Amino acid sequence: MSSIASWLKSFAEFFSGLCKDAVASIRQWSPARKMTVAVAVIALVALILFVDLPDIGELRTWADRAGSWFIVLFWIGYVVLTLFPLPRTLWTVSAGLLFGPATGLLIALTALTASAIIALLVVRGLLGDWMRTRLKHPAVAGINARLERRGWLAIASLRLVAGVPFSLLNYAAALTSIPVGQFAIATAVGSIPTTAIGVFFGDLLTGQTHPGIVVAMVVCALLGIGGLILDARMPVAEAGQGKTVD
Numbered sequence: 001m002s003s004i005a006s007w008l009k010s011f012a013e014f015f016s017g018l019c020k021d022a023v024a025s026i027r028q029w030s031p032a033r034k035m036t037v038a039v040a041v042i043a044l045v046a047l048i049l050f051v052d053l054p055d056i057g058e059l060r061t062w063a064d065r066a067g068s069w070f071i072v073l074f075w076i077g078y079v080v081l082t083l084f085p086l087p088r089t090l091w092t093v094s095a096g097l098l099f100g101p102a103t104g105l106l107i108a109l110t111a112l113t114a115s116a117i118i119a120l121l122v123v124r125g126l127l128g129d130w131m132r133t134r135l136k137h138p139a140v141a142g143i144n145a146r147l148e149r150r151g152w153l154a155i156a157s158l159r160l161v162a163g164v165p166f167s168l169l170n171y172a173a174a175l176t177s178i179p180v181g182q183f184a185i186a187t188a189v190g191s192i193p194t195t196a197i198g199v200f201f202g203d204l205l206t207g208q209t210h211p212g213i214v215v216a217m218v219v220c221a222l223l224g225i226g227g228l229i230l231d232a233r234m235p236v237a238e239a240g241q242g243k244t245v246d
Contacts, residue, residue, distance in 0.1 A: 113188045
């Protein structure tokens with residue numbers, strides 16, 4: 001308990017310092033940059049709060065109008081909208097209903113993986129250098145080392161937990177040293193179970209909650225939590241050395 005309390009205190013200090021550094025950095029921005037970021041944030045909030053996502057009926061209508069191009073447009077829409085903190089359930093369910101289980105699963109997995117990679121690269125490009133030196137803080141250095149050496153297990157495990165926001169995990173991962181390749185593969189593989197549930201049983205998700213779906217989601221979540229526990233207990237070798245990070 002004392003070690004947990006000590007880590008929580010250290011993490012609180014890290015987070016407090018991070019917030020102070022962020023405020024100090026923002027104060028140094030030019031007025032034009034501040035205005036641009038403010039407008040972008042307001043636009044994003046307005047999009048989330050006031051713009052209604054299309055329902056399956058509207059998507060079917062668009063499919064009839066677009067013809068063979070609809071599959072491409074749908075894939076692009078899936079990629080773009082999942083860049084932001086918006087629910088992706090609609091797109092996953094729609095992929096199965098509109099294109100069938102096999103094609104729908106392929107579309108959903110490739111689109112969400114592409115979206116995750118883009119989000120990681122953009123956020124890392126914008127904030128990576130600023131964050132890199134701060135990851136040496138004792139509260140997060142060990143976690144960052146784990147993600148750099150064996151981040152695939154943590155990411156794949158978190159993807160199994162439906163309650164973990166897809167886009168927010170992308171943003172958080174971007175601020176660590178996890179390699180892009182590990183992140184991409186872990187996202188694709190870890191997302192298969194929950195995405196398959198949405199694609200294969202989308203018709204059930206459009207109505208009342210089905211007990212079987214709930215059980216499947218709980219099983220996936222337990223597997224994800226188990227993966228995180230396993231990752232926490234497995235030591236990680238430091239790069240180029242025989243030492244391990246506990």
